Amino acid sequence: MRNTRNSNEMRHPLQRFLVLGAVCLAALVMPLSFTGPAVAMPAIAKALGGSPIALNWITNAFMLAFGSCLMAAGALADSYGRKRLFIVGVAAFALSSLALAWAPDILWLDLLRALQGVAGAAAFSGGVATLAQEFDGHARTRAFSLLGTTFGVGLAFGPVLAGALVESFGWRSVFLGVAALAALALAAGLRCIRESRDPGASGLDWPGAISFTAALSLFTYGVLRIPESGWNSLPTLLLLGSSLLLLGAFAVIEKRVRRPMLDLSLLRYPRFVGVQFLAAAPAYSYVVLLVLLPMRFIGIEGCSAMQAGQMMMALSAPMLALPFIAGVLTRWISAGVICGAGLLICAAGLLWLAQIAPGQAPSSLLLPMLTIGFGISLPWGLMDGLAVSVVPKERAGMATGIFSTTRVAGEGMALAIVAAILAALVQARLHGLLASVPPRMAEAAQRLAMGDMPQALQLLPQASQALLVQSYGDAFHILLYILAGITLLSAAMVFGFLSQPHVPAAGRIDALNTDEVEAV
Structure with a gap:
């Protein structure tokens, strides 16, 4: 294989920009595929039915498949070609999204969401590893910051787009829109990206x-x-x-x-461990809110899908610019300090949001949601660049796979854990407010935690809607305090581990390029 650095020096800047554009376009469909179904979930539940567990798998099947396949996808990208894996992943993502638009029942929807997650893992790993080959130093930092900003665009406008599509054309149109964007990314990738691989890779x-x-x-x-x-x-x-x-x-x-796939010798180095803590932190401080808040707005507060999407923009709007700004700030402030400070701001926003019970004016939610979005945007655009910086350039696929697996698999587990905690808190609150315990209390609490107010009222005929709203609000209040505590702990870990000096890896990992590490 030709030397990547030398070929990069001969590559026209416009060509690199087109490669970045193709990868960012593919990355855009990932947050749309995550936030869109969250907004559409009440409509999907009404159309297809399903148990609470089956409905939870609409989100968890995608996140679990995406997260669990990222390390394998990173290894495949290094072994068989980054462009090849990117193209196969984006094509499969487009096809699975088309199939989702015609899913006949909840079982098929969950299975196709898992397939979509596998395809997303391939596209993401191949695309990010490609960027690591195309850019060096501060240019790489800026490229990954732009990638973070692209995610921000998807997170900010995904709920609004999904809400508009659900209200105008039905929930199936959400998946058709994702398929169209994936097709555009496929065309751009075929034209602009060139092949590269790790000559020392040995397969999966x-x-x-x-x-x-x-x-x-x-x-x-x-x-x-x-x-x-x-x-x-x-x-x-x-x-x-x-x-x-x-x-x-x-x-x-x-x-x-x-x-x-996972070189365990890396765990000896504090900075690598700190990057993994940073990868998991947004799951509890931000990502779970992308699912929980639309269900609260639609199911508990009575908002339409479009109104819920508009309100969610307050949470994700800072993603439009701040990840890129954070990348520029690394010229003067270390990435670890920026990331830790962002998590502290995020924890403050969670504590603020906890004070606002359901039923209050929507405007009262905007500032705390903006605060959370501001805080999480600071590390968001730096995380991928930090992950790539801890291994040699030739192992970029492996580094991307480890970091992204920690992040996405952590998000999938966080969604399952937080949903279970919220249901348990709702059930405990209902126990305290109801005179007698109905036989289907657990299912009613789970339905209420998912924002399914009609079904919860049907299961609890002796309870009023006001009592159920109060139970949900009290449980959500406690949950936000728990999330704030986890975020504060994560900030402490990030400050502690990422403040350690750079230590060259040994054993299986070759010496790092000091200039590349210092750039991040």
Whole structure:
């Protein structure tokens, strides 16, 4: 393979810009595929029905498949070609999105969402690894900051676009819109991106990929069962225990293979560990709100899908500019300080939002949501660049896979955990307010936590809508305090680990390029 750096020096800046545009266009459909179905979920539930667990899988199937396949996709990108994996991933993403628009029932919808997540992992890993080959130093930082801004565009306008499509054309049009954007990214990638690969790569670690994916799947399914079966039920304990055993098996496998997906020797270095804490932090401070708030606005507060989408812009609007600005600020302020400060701001916004109960004027929500969005935007555009900086350039696919897996798999697990916590808090509050405990209390609490007020009222005929709103509001208040505490802990970890000096990797990882690391 020709030397990447030399070929980059001969490559026209316009060509690099077109490559960046193709990857950013593909990245744009990822947040749209996440936020769109969250806004459309009440309409999907009304059209297709389904149990609370089945409806939760609309989001979790995508996130779980996306997160669990990222490390494998990163290894495949290094071994078989970044462009090849990018093109295959984007094409499969477009086709699965088209199929989702014609899903006949909730089971098919969940299965196709999982397929869409696998395709998204391939497209994302191939695209990000391609950017790492095209750009160096501060140019790489700016490129990844623009990638973060692109995500911000999708997160900011995704709910509004989804709300407008749902109200005008129905929920299926959300997936048709995603398919159209993916087709554009496919055309751009075919034309602009050139092939590259790691000559030292040795293919996919199949035992590691299978054990890791199975561990995440069992854990997520076990957590989703908790509101219905309880924390101490035998099936739940078996699922969670099996996931831990498989995770241990994954660690053993990765120590023995010659070219692992996850090089465990990296865990010796504080900065690498700090980057993984940073990857997981947005899940509890921001990502879960992208799902919970639309359900609250539509199901509890009675907003339309369009109104909910407009309100969600307050949460994601800072993503339009701040990730890129944060990338520029790294010339004067270290990335670790910027990221830690952003998480502190985010925690303050969560505490502020906790003070606003359902039923208050929508304008009272805007400032705390803007504060959360402002805080999370600061690290958002820096995280991918930090992840790539901790390994040699030739292992960019592996670095992207590890970091993105920590982030996206953490988001999928966070959604399952937070949904279970909210349902448990709602159930505990209902126990305190109702004179008697109805037989289907657990299911009613789960329905209410998902914003399904009509079904909750049907399951609890002795309860008024005002009482259910109060129960939900009290539970949501406590949940936001829990999320703020997790965010504060994450900020402390980021400050502590990312303040450590750069340490060159040893063993399987070659010495890092000091100039590239310092650029981030």
